[in-house]
Amino acid sequence: LSQYPHINKGLAGIVAFSSNKSFIDGEKGELIYAGYDIDTLAENASFEEVCFLLWNNRLPNQTELDDLNTKLQNSRELPQPVLNYIQNTSKNAEPMAVLRTAVSMLGDFHKVEADDTEEFRINKAITITAKIPTIIAAFDRSRSGKDIIEPLNEKSTAFNFLYMLNGEEPGEEAEKTMDLCLILHAEHGMNASTFTNRAICSTESDMYSSVTGAIGALKGPLHGGANQQVMNMLLDIDEKDADPVEYIHQRLDAKEKVMGFGHRVYKTMDPRARILRGMSKQLSEETGHTDLYEWSEAILETMKSEKDIDPNVDFFSATVYYSMGIKPDLYTCIFTMSRVSGWTGHYIEQAENNRLVRPRALYIGEKNKEWVPAEQR
Ligand code: SDX
Numbered sequence: 001l002s003q004y005p006h007i008n009k010g011l012a013g014i015v016a017f018s019s020n021k022s023f024i025d026g027e028k029g030e031l032i033y034a035g036y037d038i039d040t041l042a043e044n045a046s047f048e049e050v051c052f053l054l055w056n057n058r059l060p061n062q063t064e065l066d067d068l069n070t071k072l073q074n075s076r077e078l079p080q081p082v083l084n085y086i087q088n089t090s091k092n093a094e095p096m097a098v099l100r101t102a103v104s105m106l107g108d109f110h111k112v113e114a115d116d117t118e119e120f121r122i123n124k125a126i127t128i129t130a131k132i133p134t135i136i137a138a139f140d141r142s143r144s145g146k147d148i149i150e151p152l153n154e155k156s157t158a159f160n161f162l163y164m165l166n167g168e169e170p171g172e173e174a175e176k177t178m179d180l181c182l183i184l185h186a187e188h189g190m191n192a193s194t195f196t197n198r199a200i201c202s203t204e205s206d207m208y209s210s211v212t213g214a215i216g217a218l219k220g221p222l223h224g225g226a227n228q229q230v231m232n233m234l235l236d237i238d239e240k241d242a243d244p245v246e247y248i249h250q251r252l253d254a255k256e257k258v259m260g261f262g263h264r265v266y267k268t269m270d271p272r273a274r275i276l277r278g279m280s281k282q283l284s285e286e287t288g289h290t291d292l293y294e295w296s297e298a299i300l301e302t303m304k305s306e307k308d309i310d311p312n313v314d315f316f317s318a319t320v321y322y323s324m325g326i327k328p329d330l331y332t333c334i335f336t337m338s339r340v341s342g343w344t345g346h347y348i349e350q351a352e353n354n355r356l357v358r359p360r361a362l363y364i365g366e367k368n369k370e371w372v373p374a375e376q377r
Pocket of ligand 1: 262265
């Protein structure tokens, strides 16, 4: 016991890895992906350029970007058994659970072993990243009794996702909005799902296993699952015709967490929330859902004045997706569609300079207990 007296509950503040992937200044509200500020990327990059950046630690030239786009376009289709699973599983299944199982199943169609060269690992990252949007859209259409739409062999990840989901080609604005959401969610340091992914990689397990584990971690409401809960909260306020400020006071009085607020690292506004807030405002005006946006602002003000807690990435992403007509239980899947680029980037980095992840626990149980046979207990 005396050898390990201090416990960092939740590993708060522990630095366990070095990484080129992202830098967060939680005091200033600054986020950098591999050297580029999030505002610069939001203004200029495409999601595919961000993928390349996270896998290679540099931006692609035009030929490399064209090559990546072609590879992604050629990798979007799903193996028939995965499609069969998506069509035959329960229509009431949680989309994140289906996504987790389908990604795990994809591993059956690749040699499941430690990926041994960087090029091989990047190709696997491309394959997984390309197929996730197809899985999400296929399950949503299948559970709604609609035909599954095959991916196009052209166009961006954002375009294809919206096309496969809705069955019609998205306009330029919708594609741009989705692309921006994918850029904003791509990477974020040693969050719980990235840590999970690194821990799995550190055992020299394969990339499908690490992404499957990471999806399981992201699904939880304290992590990526919060965006769906934010929307449920806003819809609950609407259904009950409640006053949003009173609603939040009641939650706080009951010592409940308000979803979409708080962060382990940020002590100020999450820079992604700042960008999404602007998008949410603009979209709400365009679509006429201004009430939801106004409630969000009222909730933000209440959380700031009552608890001095700021919104995180999940707060305004909810209303952005809602304005795009996307069902709330797909929001965390969209987070996954993006974050897979960061996870696989970390996998590649971890595999290049690996050491088994193996912390310790402080044993607080008894010792030297006497054995009592079962029939005498
Ligand atoms: C993501 O790590 C990442 O980078 C994650 C992420 C990424 O991109 O990967 O940014 C994505 O996961 C965003 C977070 C989504 N989760 C939520 O929105 C769920 C609601 N938020 C919280 O439960 C909480 O803020 C966490 C889980 C995000 C952070 O938890 P911590 O660091 O363990 O903080 P805590 O729970 O110990 O809270 C500290 C204090 C407490 O008050 P006191 O007991 O000290 O009085 O702040 C309060 C908490 O009660 N608090 C909240 C709150 N968040 C913190 N009170 C009400 N509502 C909240 N949301």
